[in-house]
Amino acid sequence: MDTTTIGDITFDDVVAAAGRLDGVAHRTPVLTSRRIDDLVGAEVLFKAEHLQRVGAFKFRGGYNALSQFDDDQRAAGVVTYSSGNHAQAIALSARLLDIPATIVMPTDAPASKVAATRGYGAEIVTYDRYTQDRAAIGADLAAERGLTLIPPYDHPHIIAGQGTVGKELFEEVGDLDALFVCLGGGGLLSGVALATRALSPGCRLVGVEPAAGNDGQQSFERGELVTIEPPRTLADGAATPSLGHHTFAIIRRDVDAIVTATDNELVDAMRLVASTMKQVVEPTGVLGLAAVLAPREELAGQRVGVVISGGNVDLDRYADLLAD
């Protein structure tokens, strides 16, 4: 597949998405912690997308995509596949826009995410994450039922919507020296990259993947899209086997580095966020912070942004992780 479509997704699309989301999505706060600043030796500014509607940034992309459906698409409905937060994002967006929604979810998705998705009125179809191809299931459903498929990350409208995270952050805090963003399929990172290059062009932009699933890092270093086995990691929201074609093209062009965090580092970061910032964040959500907490001398004295991507975690599981 070619990547020439990269030119079709620009910061203008992020600005247009921000207009569609105005008054619908939350303009999430930027949180800070003196203790974390002391630990890192830098000024750390957290964009708190766990406080977004559905508890994750995914609402931005989902709503941006569905709000551009034409009448026929609205009447027929939307289908997507997701390990969780994108599912809720599409389900809520569909309910707000009065569009029928069908969601393909893995059988081992967190119960809280399944329940929330069903609660928004979506129909749920399950599949086995380790043996079945969710994209194929989604495509089949789209073809059979005339639904419009909105994938979780590799779609221009999704990327543009997620980019509003970066737009809001830079509008609120101004230039940053560095910005750390969680990386699964790359919708958030590529969208934020468009905003970064437009609003704080000198900012060092770093994607952070789970160490067990570093397909993005491999792709970035080899210069070609690498696909891995579905990784097993606490960071279920970033357990993607590969970047997308659109997201990879933007990431190659606009991102400075991709680093990784281990599950143990994620748990330490979750505990730190709970004890110092009093925030409940899901494992995927602290990828950026975990990377910043790894000794990084280059951050000394800098202004560093960190995107917290989401806070949807089963409480029993969360309790287990805090008690580790």
Added chain:
Amino acid sequence: MDTTTIGDITFDDVVAAAGRLDGVAHRTPVLTSRRIDDLVGAEVLFKAEHLQRVGAFKFRGGYNALSQFDDDQRAAGVVTYSSGNHAQAIALSARLLDIPATIVMPTDAPASKVAATRGYGAEIVTYDRYTQDRAAIGADLAAERGLTLIPPYDHPHIIAGQGTVGKELFEEVGDLDALFVCLGGGGLLSGVALATRALSPGCRLVGVEPAAGNDGQQSFERGELVTIEPPRTLADGAATPSLGHHTFAIIRRDVDAIVTATDNELVDAMRLVASTMKQVVEPTGVLGLAAVLAPREELAGQRVGVVISGGNVDLDRYADLLAD
């Protein structure tokens, strides 16, 4: 003891305290949750004092008191007794103002609170909550060492400082139909009462105590100060045996009702706050919410304020409670 001093603590003192705290204490945000609004059938506005410095409203009163020390008092130092959050508040305020601090803490105080207090540079003296009188220990230390005793709630400067919680809330959200405030010794409730009567005089003001330690409710109903055995409750921040003379006088005059919440209700409220609002709150901190979640038909369609008092809870203990 007489209660004529009530006339000496007015909303003017709260306004003066706000001036001293400006730029030092956080102006904490007001949080909302659509799901909690749906559950309660009202618009619920949470004043988020768990995001205050030291993780609790107590910083306001502590700093307001210490910033009024004269030179001799500053040189000699401050002493106080506290189950935790007031200890941290005095310790941090003392460090900011360069005043030596001695803190009398119960041997069973949460480890996180002891560690944080010591981390601010205070000297810690421990006592047994169930056999020793902390006020007497504090008074002895004050006399022996020439220290100024700043008790955790029954002091005009403490009450005025805590009142800034209410002042900020009403300034941000305007009139409320009802406001629920956690009640231990009554520093927060009496201070907020002064702000309520000045800024939203028609607001129904409700104090919420742990059911196991309802001395305040008994005092309120009998019209005289009732002292009980030190209660055993999850709400360690409200495990006080009685109100203070100053706080009771204001509460009698300005508060409409005192209700209680059980430990089980506190745990349910903590879980709800974690899952919907993504906030880590200590058991004492959800007293107000627990009361609002009890079926209260009178709240239907109203604008209801709830003060979240603090978020300092050992993570292991917090994990145990979430997993219940």
